[in-house]
Amino acid sequence: MSLLSSIKDHHSERRLFIARVILASVVAIILLGIVVARLVQLQVFEYEHFAERSQGNRIRIEPVPPIRGLVLDRQGKVLAENLPAYQLELIAEQVPDIDETLARLTELGLIDAEDIPRLETLIDATPHFKPVALNLRMTPEEIANFAIQRPRFPGVDFRPRLVRHYRDGELVAHAVGYVGALSEADLESLEPARYAGTGHTGKTGVEQSFEDNLHGFPGYRHIVTNARGRVIPADSRELLDSLPSDAQPSPGANVYLSIDLELQRVATNELEGRRGAVVAMDPWSGEILALVSAPAFDPNLFAVGMTSAQFSELQQNPDRPLFNRAVRGTYPPGSTIKPMLALAALEVGATNLTRKSVCYGYFSLPNSTHRYRDWKPEGHGEVDIHDAIEQSCDVYFYEISQDIGIDRMHHYLDQFGLGRLSGVDMAGEKSGINPSREWKRRNFSNPADQRWFHGETVIASIGQGYMLATPLQLASAVATVATRGTRFRPHLVAAWEDPLTGERTLVRPERIGTVEIENEFYWDNIIGAMQGVMQGERGTARAIGMNAPYAMAGKSGTAQVFSVAQEDEYNEDEIEERLRDHALFVSFAPVEDPQIAVAVIVENGSSGSRVAAPIARAVMDQYLGVNDAAD
Amino acid sequence: MALTDTQRFVTGKAAPLTDFTRILRRLNIDGPLFGGLLLICALGLAVLYSAVGESTRLTMNQFIRLGVAVVAMLIVAQIPPDIMRRWTPLGYAVGLVLLVFVLTSGDVGQGARRWLNIGIRFQPSEIMKLAVPMMAAWYLHDKSLPPKIGQLLIVGVMIVVPTVLIARQPDLGTSLLIAASGIIVIVLAGLPMRLMFGLAVSAVPGALVLWNFMQDYQKQRVLTLLDPDSDPLGAGYNIIQSKIAIGSGGLFGKGWTNGSQAQLEFLPERDTDFIFAVMGEEFGLFGVLSLLVLYAFVIGRGLYIATQAHDTYSRLLAGSISLTFFVYVFVNTAMVSGLIPVVGVPLPLVSFGGTSMVTLLAGFGILMSIHSHRKLLPH
Numbered sequence A: 001m002s003l004l005s006s007i008k009d010h011h012s013e014r015r016l017f018i019a020r021v022i023l024a025s026v027v028a029i030i031l032l033g034i035v036v037a038r039l040v041q042l043q044v045f046e047y048e049h050f051a052e053r054s055q056g057n058r059i060r061i062e063p064v065p066p067i068r069g070l071v072l073d074r075q076g077k078v079l080a081e082n083l084p085a086y087q088l089e090l091i092a093e094q095v096p097d098i099d100e101t102l103a104r105l106t107e108l109g110l111i112d113a114e115d116i117p118r119l120e121t122l123i124d125a126t127p128h129f130k131p132v133a134l135n136l137r138m139t140p141e142e143i144a145n146f147a148i149q150r151p152r153f154p155g156v157d158f159r160p161r162l163v164r165h166y167r168d169g170e171l172v173a174h175a176v177g178y179v180g181a182l183s184e185a186d187l188e189s190l191e192p193a194r195y196a197g198t199g200h201t202g203k204t205g206v207e208q209s210f211e212d213n214l215h216g217f218p219g220y221r222h223i224v225t226n227a228r229g230r231v232i233p234a235d236s237r238e239l240l241d242s243l244p245s246d247a248q249p250s251p252g253a254n255v256y257l258s259i260d261l262e263l264q265r266v267a268t269n270e271l272e273g274r275r276g277a278v279v280a281m282d283p284w285s286g287e288i289l290a291l292v293s294a295p296a297f298d299p300n301l302f303a304v305g306m307t308s309a310q311f312s313e314l315q316q317n318p319d320r321p322l323f324n325r326a327v328r329g330t331y332p333p334g335s336t337i338k339p340m341l342a343l344a345a346l347e348v349g350a351t352n353l354t355r356k357s358v359c360y361g362y363f364s365l366p367n368s369t370h371r372y373r374d375w376k377p378e379g380h381g382e383v384d385i386h387d388a389i390e391q392s393c394d395v396y397f398y399e400i401s402q403d404i405g406i407d408r409m410h411h412y413l414d415q416f417g418l419g420r421l422s423g424v425d426m427a428g429e430k431s432g433i434n435p436s437r438e439w440k441r442r443n444f445s446n447p448a449d450q451r452w453f454h455g456e457t458v459i460a461s462i463g464q465g466y467m468l469a470t471p472l473q474l475a476s477a478v479a480t481v482a483t484r485g486t487r488f489r490p491h492l493v494a495a496w497e498d499p500l501t502g503e504r505t506l507v508r509p510e511r512i513g514t515v516e517i518e519n520e521f522y523w524d525n526i527i528g529a530m531q532g533v534m535q536g537e538r539g540t541a542r543a544i545g546m547n548a549p550y551a552m553a554g555k556s557g558t559a560q561v562f563s564v565a566q567e568d569e570y571n572e573d574e575i576e577e578r579l580r581d582h583a584l585f586v587s588f589a590p591v592e593d594p595q596i597a598v599a600v601i602v603e604n605g606s607s608g609s610r611v612a613a614p615i616a617r618a619v620m621d622q623y624l625g626v627n628d629a630a631d
Numbered sequence B: 001m002a003l004t005d006t007q008r009f010v011t012g013k014a015a016p017l018t019d020f021t022r023i024l025r026r027l028n029i030d031g032p033l034f035g036g037l038l039l040i041c042a043l044g045l046a047v048l049y050s051a052v053g054e055s056t057r058l059t060m061n062q063f064i065r066l067g068v069a070v071v072a073m074l075i076v077a078q079i080p081p082d083i084m085r086r087w088t089p090l091g092y093a094v095g096l097v098l099l100v101f102v103l104t105s106g107d108v109g110q111g112a113r114r115w116l117n118i119g120i121r122f123q124p125s126e127i128m129k130l131a132v133p134m135m136a137a138w139y140l141h142d143k144s145l146p147p148k149i150g151q152l153l154i155v156g157v158m159i160v161v162p163t164v165l166i167a168r169q170p171d172l173g174t175s176l177l178i179a180a181s182g183i184i185v186i187v188l189a190g191l192p193m194r195l196m197f198g199l200a201v202s203a204v205p206g207a208l209v210l211w212n213f214m215q216d217y218q219k220q221r222v223l224t225l226l227d228p229d230s231d232p233l234g235a236g237y238n239i240i241q242s243k244i245a246i247g248s249g250g251l252f253g254k255g256w257t258n259g260s261q262a263q264l265e266f267l268p269e270r271d272t273d274f275i276f277a278v279m280g281e282e283f284g285l286f287g288v289l290s291l292l293v294l295y296a297f298v299i300g301r302g303l304y305i306a307t308q309a310h311d312t313y314s315r316l317l318a319g320s321i322s323l324t325f326f327v328y329v330f331v332n333t334a335m336v337s338g339l340i341p342v343v344g345v346p347l348p349l350v351s352f353g354g355t356s357m358v359t360l361l362a363g364f365g366i367l368m369s370i371h372s373h374r375k376l377l378p379h
Helices: A010-045 A047-055 A098-107 A113-125 A140-152 A169-176 A184-189 A205-209 A211-215 A237-241 A261-270 A300-304 A308-316 A334-348 A385-390 A394-404 A406-415 A437-443 A454-460 A471-482 A520-535 A572-579 A608-624 B005-011 B019-026 B031-051 B056-077 B081-105 B124-141 B149-167 B172-189 B193-213 B216-226 B236-249 B275-308 B312-336 B355-372
Strands: A058-064 A078-091 A131-135 A156-166 A179-181 A200-202 A219-225 A254-257 A276-281 A288-294 A357-359 A381-383 A486-488 A493-497 A504-506 A511-514 A553-559 A582-589 A596-602 B107-109 B112-118 B120-122
Touching (some): A010 A047, A010 B172, A010 B236, A010 B275, A010 B312, A047 B236, A078 A169, A113 A308, A169 A261, A200 A211, A261 A276, A261 A608, A276 A471, A300 A308, A334 A385, A334 A406, A334 A471, A334 A608, A385 A394, A406 A437, A406 A454, A471 A486, A471 A520, A520 A553, A553 A608, A596 A608, B031 B275, B031 B355, B081 B149, B124 B172, B124 B355, B275 B355, B312 B355
Antiparallel strands (some): A078 A156, A254 A493, A357 A381, A486 A511, A493 A504, A553 A582, B107 B112, B112 B120
16 A cells, blocks of 8 residues: 555545535435325325225224133132123213213213212313213113113213122122222333223232232234224124234133132121121131121222212221221230240240249339239239130239240240231231330330330230231231141132133142240140130130030230220210220130131220130131031 | 525524524534424424324423433533544443343343343443444544545444344344444445445345344235235234325325324324324325425535534544434335335434434534534634
8 A cells, every 4th residue: 555545635535525425415315205206196196095095994903901810719609700781981072062961961860970070080181082981880770771862962872891890799808809990000000001901900909919910911803993983893894804813812810719708708797897807717828718807898889980979988987998907907916925925935934834923913023113913903813824824814924024025025926927027918918016125226216215114025925015916917826826836828819720721720838937936845735725715614715615516725815905096086985985905816726636727806895705706716617617516 | 705694594604693693602502403403303292292192291201301312412512523533432342342231131122132221221222323333433534535445344344243233132123224324434435336336236135134134023024015905914004004194194184183093093103103104194295295304404404514524533423423314214204104114213303212312312412513613724
């Protein structure tokens, strides 16, 4: 390469560049000319043809929503299904006067006057050619009524669709949950393509937790419509033939719950007229057999859509029917933790099986005159650990509490699952509180409050003070006593079923922990004491357990109520009722081969053994099949 | 020589400086280019509002992205071309490393690995849209032009490596556009005519190689174009609906937000790749020609800036950015009007979507910088 040729010649390079730019511009102009020519061809010369095609019948793709998976109980009884229903729809662009139309529909009783503002917002927010649902489930009378009047309502029509239906809605409301209309927030978080054509999503319970499995995947179909977007079903078949075949939706999976509907029914009936919860589970698998929170509500109201009046009534009801007490209600566990504390005390040597205390009805810490009272003012007299559980002697536990210490209490109760999420396959559970020195340090900001006091250990020993647990946690804890220390993850889903092949996948029990009580003898004794509660001479719940045809172990509890909700202040009787203690009861049976563990809480039920224990007994009788024998 | 007003406007050589032009110049903004781009964006937003079913939320969304992209453009315009040139190899190298990274550990979306997640999720191929022409221009900057065969081969490698990496993601559309931006640099640098013809002839075997690179759905699109109405798998649906939309718009269109094809959702991808059809339907021939004139004006202004640039790097880069923009416009409009197969190329500055908008306007920021940082000495 010669030196000369490698020297840059700026003028000739620029000339070359400009020549190339001109060349490129010519090419670009030609290409652009082709596009323009094409546009002229389409928009001028072929305008008539395309205008006609755009005016005439046309094809569009419409999503076909999948069928939501069924929810069934452990016997295969249907809890949630999909039923056809007719809904009233309005297409805004075809309605001459929306306000007047809505007013006339109100006169016919097809929509609620209170819903008109909400519907008007909805109509504004929806593209004017798309249908807006006015009434989600029309009764046969409403359909007949409207059919006659139909010519008076251009742009309003009814259309069939599948609606979620809960056969025994109230019985399983808190376990199965419900589906509700997609909200603005749902639209943000859900995949739009998957929910095209779906109006509902799971909001609580199993319906929410397993939304992904239950929902399925939508399909698509091609439909022929006219210029107004109206579907023409049978016409123009030949147009459809040139199109891709429709994609079938794939339905959501069916789910079998471990719940037993009949057990739910018994528990619900027993709680009738009360506020409370019942959780029953199989101790050896963690399968939840019953999960009831009372009062309940009709989940069909959410699936179908309710009036604002109905909704605010549900929300403002002082008994809080929408609140799932079984997994979200936290209560002082009271004496129900005594068997677990007794095991801990034996294990750490804070007491032994033969040690006896004399109960005078109260206990005082050294160098203090404050009296911690027993529930029985005159005292229990001489008691050992067996008697202390059987008769629920508080003083015995006050005494040994100082030798166990709060941190060791925390350590053992933690192994029974208190103060931690149980891991149940259901959204929204609460963890409760299992206090310790560390817990107090972390949860109080004022240094003076961060110190742990001896007196707090005393009341913690009878499940009062800071301690809080959900009915689900108590059921899981007593189930862990039943298995002598093996804890399984509580779960509601027993199996999944592919609706197309019928193939079932079982959900395996999952061991999530072991309680470190090595000595089998301790278990024998404490479980024996719990059996004494039910069937012993001086057992607190002997009235309930004595005549049971199976060996039953249990422990009652009574928890003080600390605060009264403000709105109740005006009603004297109401205050009185709401100031009563909560009644608790935990139990399992049969003792020699535990098949069911039950936790019951009755808010303001006063007495664990008199009010809560009979409920547990009824649930067990049903599950163990002794109802018929008793009749 | 006295200039007419029109000449002053097109060339930007306005004799008396008004306050406004002084501010523009201080900010290194090229008035005609900026005005043209803003008009396109404004028209684009109007069409988009209709295409997304009059959703103010989505339109606002696009408006905010547009704002971000304009800010990016103004920032880039402040960087002198000399500095850009110095940092070019590094930028290119970083882009290559990220591309390799994407192939090994990128996020998968819609069946392809295109995204990288480092705090924010982005497509490294976007960097390459600017880095490839910059690198080619950087390499040829101090060479005596027209380039020699050896030099052409080196530039060729610089273009082919990222192209292949992106094609493997797979993102055929983007890889071809990036290759085009590099090839344009070579052509502008003075690729010998006989070689150009050679390339054109070798396009036939090249197309066969490309055919092997294509996924089944892409092959289908090519076949569909040849015979859209007898398409067995339905890939012709888009083209048929798009042609109906444009054709039924006629001379003046059905009116804003009144296009039945678009509003009744017959037209697929109406807010992204097929938004040009919405425009054709609602604003008619008059509307689409107005948009094409705006595009032509911006491209013409870009090429004018290229011819006025004072060094080889700036000149080649400015030319490539302007002509690549043309390629985008042509590919999209030709695709939507059924002239070429459906490839996923959005209509620049109009289609819904954010990342490509930032890259596009950053490119125009480079053009502005090149124009305002000219050395005042004659070359």
